[in-house]
Amino acid sequence: MRRLKTVTEITVEKVRCDIRRQLLQQAEVVACTLSSSGQQQLVDQIMKYEVRFEVTIIDEAAQTTEPSTLIPLRYACTPVCMYVCL
Secondary structure, three states, X not given: OOOOOOHHHHHHHHHHXXXXXXXXXXXXXXXXXXXXXXXXXXXXXXXXXXXXXXXXXXXXXXXXXHHHHHOHHHXXXXXXXXXXXX
C-alpha cells in the first residue's frame, strides 16, 4: 500500500520544483553530459516550463557516437556547435 505524503513533504517537493524552474529559466549556461541531458527529470522540467536554449555546444565530439549527439537536440536548439580537440 502506498503511503500518503505529508504536508511537509509536499511543501519541500514544491519548493525544490520552484528552485529548479528558476535556475533553468535564469541560467545563461546549462552544462551537462550528453547522456544526462536526456534524464527524465531534466526533460520534464524543460518541457513543463518551456525553457528554450539558443545553442547546443557538444565538446569533444570526436569521442562520441552519433546517437548520443541526438539526445540534447530534442530541445530544438539551433545552431549546434561540435568541437573536436586534436
